Amino acid sequence: MDVASTAAMLHTLQDPTGIPSHPLIFQVLMVFTWVPHILFVNISLGAALMGLYAFTKRHDPHWQKLSEAMTKVAKVGVSLLVVLGVAPLLFTQTIYDPQWYASNLLSASWVIGFIFTLTIGYLAWFTFYLKNHGDHAPGWIFWLGVFGLAMFFLDGFIMHVLAYQGLHPEKWVEWYTPDGHVDMSGNSVHAYELVRWGFFMAMSVTVFGAFLIAYGDYFKVRADRGPAYLAFARKLGSQIAFVGAVAQVVLLLGWMLDVPAALKIWTHPMSWLLLIYLGVLVAAFAVARGSDTQGQGYKLLTLSIGMAGLVAIFREVLRMAYMAPFNYSVLDYKVLWDVPSFVLFLLTIVGVGGLMGGFIITLVYKAGRVSGVYQADATVSRLGVGSVAATALWVAGFMAVGIWIWLSNNG
Numbered sequence: 001m002d003v004a005s006t007a008a009m010l011h012t013l014q015d016p017t018g019i020p021s022h023p024l025i026f027q028v029l030m031v032f033t034w035v036p037h038i039l040f041v042n043i044s045l046g047a048a049l050m051g052l053y054a055f056t057k058r059h060d061p062h063w064q065k066l067s068e069a070m071t072k073v074a075k076v077g078v079s080l081l082v083v084l085g086v087a088p089l090l091f092t093q094t095i096y097d098p099q100w101y102a103s104n105l106l107s108a109s110w111v112i113g114f115i116f117t118l119t120i121g122y123l124a125w126f127t128f129y130l131k132n133h134g135d136h137a138p139g140w141i142f143w144l145g146v147f148g149l150a151m152f153f154l155d156g157f158i159m160h161v162l163a164y165q166g167l168h169p170e171k172w173v174e175w176y177t178p179d180g181h182v183d184m185s186g187n188s189v190h191a192y193e194l195v196r197w198g199f200f201m202a203m204s205v206t207v208f209g210a211f212l213i214a215y216g217d218y219f220k221v222r223a224d225r226g227p228a229y230l231a232f233a234r235k236l237g238s239q240i241a242f243v244g245a246v247a248q249v250v251l252l253l254g255w256m257l258d259v260p261a262a263l264k265i266w267t268h269p270m271s272w273l274l275l276i277y278l279g280v281l282v283a284a285f286a287v288a289r290g291s292d293t294q295g296q297g298y299k300l301l302t303l304s305i306g307m308a309g310l311v312a313i314f315r316e317v318l319r320m321a322y323m324a325p326f327n328y329s330v331l332d333y334k335v336l337w338d339v340p341s342f343v344l345f346l347l348t349i350v351g352v353g354g355l356m357g358g359f360i361i362t363l364v365y366k367a368g369r370v371s372g373v374y375q376a377d378a379t380v381s382r383l384g385v386g387s388v389a390a391t392a393l394w395v396a397g398f399m400a401v402g403i404w405i406w407l408s409n410n411g
């Protein structure tokens with residue numbers, strides 16, 4: 001399809017009712033809400049792989065402990081990555097609705113299959129988690145774990161396909177009508193980019209390695225996690241993270257080479273910033289690898305989170321470059337200001353999300369550092385009361401706005 005027709009198609013597919021506030025707000029939120037999603041993807045995939053590998057060495061007490069711990073990390077991590085995927089999904093489909101929906105329809109069977117494979121994959125992982133206790137855990141559960149992890153990989157790949165197909169609107173009609181016949185089955189995966197996909201997998205290695213070092217630091221106050229075990233975890237983490245960071249540099253170069261030259265991604269400052277940042281990460285993990293990383297876990301994890309932030313911006317820069325030839329800029333999206341719903345939305349993020357999120361994170365952080373029963377201190381209790389009150393207020397406010405609108409429409 002030629003450029004002018006593709007541009008016209010993209011603009012026609014946009015929601016004619018527009019969006020309720022400035023598109024830049026949605027774009028920024030889309031980029032930054034994706035960061036927690038991908039971090040939990042990275043930690044979960046890494047922890048699941050480590051949980052399985054350590055399981056095969058469970059005759060050694062350190063590996064056995066690590067297998068149990070990482071199996072649990074992946075169990076919690078997957079549930080969080082799913083929840084945290086919702087926010088970027090809402091923003092993507094708001095400002096990039098033509099791209100997201102067209103891509104979803106073109107591979108509809110895979111999108112629906114995503115739900116089922118994620119569900120059975122998670123059930124398999126959960127069963128592996130339930131049975132993975134002690135050095136006498138039955139060997140067959142390993143295959144349940146492998147199946148669960150394979151499903152998570154497949155789901156990540158489906159996510160990648162959906163994101164990537166959306167970048168090629170000039171090919172949609174051709175994919176929709178192969179050989180001149182309409183194909184409404186949605187059975188095909190039409191395009192993928194292995195280097196891009198590989199980059200996110202390598203990122204999982206880096207982030208998981210950094211997470212493991214931080215894990216070694218986090219539990220140092222717990223008597224039931226011996227210092228030798230924690231040092232073992234930290235050492236392993238620093239080796240893993242180094243390998244991941246090097247692989248990321250290689251795959252990023254491969255990814256940039258694969259992007260059409262006309263998009264000029266090599267001259268974009270964001271590409272260089274990411275490359276330099278990854279270089280710093282490689283250096284940091286190279287230094288950490290040779291020394292005792294005790295006390296450096298949080299610093300290295302923060303450095304890795306910073307990398308995820310840059311990757312998120314890079315992805316968006318790339319998407320803007322892919323869309324530019326078709327004159328598609330989210331900043332031109334039609335806006336129909338809806339101030340009350342926007343204010344409610346912001347208050348929800350700050351009030352309910354901030355307070356409740358803050359409460360849960362503080363609670364989990366503090367409770368995890370205590371073996372046995374955890375007794376909440378005054379600050380955590382106040383945060384808890386505050387977040388319940390904010391939620392109650394939010395529900396009351398939500399209902400009040402709804403009733404007010406309903407009454408004014410029927411008055």
Ligand code: HEM
Pocket residue numbers: 034037041081082083084085086088089090092118151152153155156157159160161162163164166196197200315
């Ligand atoms: C095991 C399950 C999952 C894995 C491994 C996974 C992994 C990934 C990866 C690797 C990407 C980047 C793809 C790319 O840019 O090429 C991505 C993007 C994304 N994921 Fe996930 N994901 C999973 C589940 C979910 C779920 C359940 C949701 C929603 C509730 C979600 C929402 C998103 C969104 C919105 C994007 C960005 C799409 C875009 O910008 O076009 N993911 N995911």
